[in-house]
Amino acid sequence: MPHIPVEEHLPGITGLLEYRKDTAAPIRALTQFLLRGSSSLSAGERELIASLVSSRNQCVFCTQAHTTAADILLGEAESCRQVIENYPQAPVREKLKALLHIAALVQVSGKKVDSAAIAQARQAGASDQEIHDTVLLAGLFCLYNKYVDGLATGLPSHPEYFKQLGERITTIGYVRLPGGYDHLKKKSGSESSKDL
Amino acid sequence: MPHIPLPEGIPGIRSLALQYPESGKYLYELVQILLRHESPLSEAERELIAAYVSYLNECEFCCKSHAAASRYLFADASGTVDLALHDYRSAPISDKLKSLLSIAGKVQADARTVTEEDVALARSFGAVDRDIHDTVLIAATFCMFNRYVDGLATLTPEDSQVYAEMGERMATKGYVVPEQK
Numbered sequence: 001m002p003h004i005p006v007e008e009h010l011p012g013i014t015g016l017l018e019y020r021k022d023t024a025a026p027i028r029a030l031t032q033f034l035l036r037g038s039s040s041l042s043a044g045e046r047e048l049i050a051s052l053v054s055s056r057n058q059c060v061f062c063t064q065a066h067t068t069a070a071d072i073l074l075g076e077a078e079s080c081r082q083v084i085e086n087y088p089q090a091p092v093r094e095k096l097k098a099l100l101h102i103a104a105l106v107q108v109s110g111k112k113v114d115s116a117a118i119a120q121a122r123q124a125g126a127s128d129q130e131i132h133d134t135v136l137l138a139g140l141f142c143l144y145n146k147y148v149d150g151l152a153t154g155l156p157s158h159p160e161y162f163k164q165l166g167e168r169i170t171t172i173g174y175v176r177l178p179g180g181y182d183h184l185k186k187k188s189g190s191e192s193s194k195d196l
Numbered sequence: 197m198p199h200i201p202l203p204e205g206i207p208g209i210r211s212l213a214l215q216y217p218e219s220g221k222y223l224y225e226l227v228q229i230l231l232r233h234e235s236p237l238s239e240a241e242r243e244l245i246a247a248y249v250s251y252l253n254e255c256e257f258c259c260k261s262h263a264a265a266s267r268y269l270f271a272d273a274s275g276t277v278d279l280a281l282h283d284y285r286s287a288p289i290s291d292k293l294k295s296l297l298s299i300a301g302k303v304q305a306d307a308r309t310v311t312e313e314d315v316a317l318a319r320s321f322g323a324v325d326r327d328i329h330d331t332v333l334i335a336a337t338f339c340m341f342n343r344y345v346d347g348l349a350t351l352t353p354e355d356s357q358v359y360a361e362m363g364e365r366m367a368t369k370g371y372v373v374p375e376q377k
Contacts (some may be wrong), residue, residue: 110346
C-alpha cells in the first residue's frame, strides 16, 4: 500500500503527479522536452535509456511503462529486452550503446562517469548535446524511480493498463491530460467488475 | 574539467542551466517550488534534507551550497546543519526531522527500502502526508541534481566563502535561472 493516500485508480507515478500538481508541472515539462522534444536521438532510443535506468533501479512500474513505450516506438520488443539484459550486445547502434553505458554509470553515481566513457561516446559520434541529454535523462529517471518506489506506489491490477499508458505516452506524451484522469476510474471500475 | 563545454568559471548547476536553458528553466522551477513554496517543512529543514542527500551522494557542490543555504535559514541555530550532516541522530533537531532524514537516506540508497515502519515512526512524531511526500520527492530530486552536476563533471569551487555567498543568495532570492551576462 502506498505510504501516502493517492487515488486508487492511478498506480505508479500518475497518482503522485496528481497528488502534488505544482511540483508535477515542471517534472512533466522536463520529461516531455527530454523524451519527445527535437533530438538527434529518436524517441524510441530515448525510451531505451529510460528503460535501462529504471530496470537498474529495479523500479518495476517505470521499467514496464517505458519498455512498453520503447516497444511501441521501435515497432519491436527485442531491442528493449536485450538492452535491459545486456546492452553491450543489444541490436542498437554503437553510439547508443556508448550513451547507454554513460546512463548506466549515472544510475550508480554521477561520479562514475569518467573521461573514458565520454571519449568512447565521442568516438562513436555522440555530440555534446547527446551526452548532456543522456546524463540528465538518466538523472531524471533516478528521480522518477525513487519517487515511485520511495512512496511504495502500487502496480496496476490490470495488465491492460501498461498498454494504455504506453499508447498515451507515445501519442500525447508526458503532459497532463487537460481533463485529468477520472475517465480511468470509470474504465478500470467497469473492467474489474467485468472480470469478477 | 567538465565533460562537455560549459561557460567558464561558472560552477555546478548554474553552468548547466546557462548552457542548456530550456531544461534549466524546468529544473529551477522544480527546485523553487519544492524548496520555497508552501510545505509543512520549513525552508531550512528542506535545505537540510537536500544537503544531506547530496552529502550521501558525495556531490560536493550541491552539498556545500545547500548546507550554506540551510545555515543561513537556520540563522542563530546555523550550527545545527553541520551537526546534522555529521550525525543527524545526535543533532539538536526534532525527532520528526530525524525520522524524515532517515527516510531521505533510504531513498538515496535504494528507495524500495523505505518501510511502513519508517513512515509510521515519522507519523508518530507528527509528520503528515505532505512531510512524507515532500521528503521523498526532495531526496529523489537531489539524486537527479547530484548526478547531473557530477555526471558532467561541472566546476566545484573550493573557497568556502563562495558557498556562503551562494547560500545567502539561495535563501534570500530563491532559485532564479541564471542569465547570460
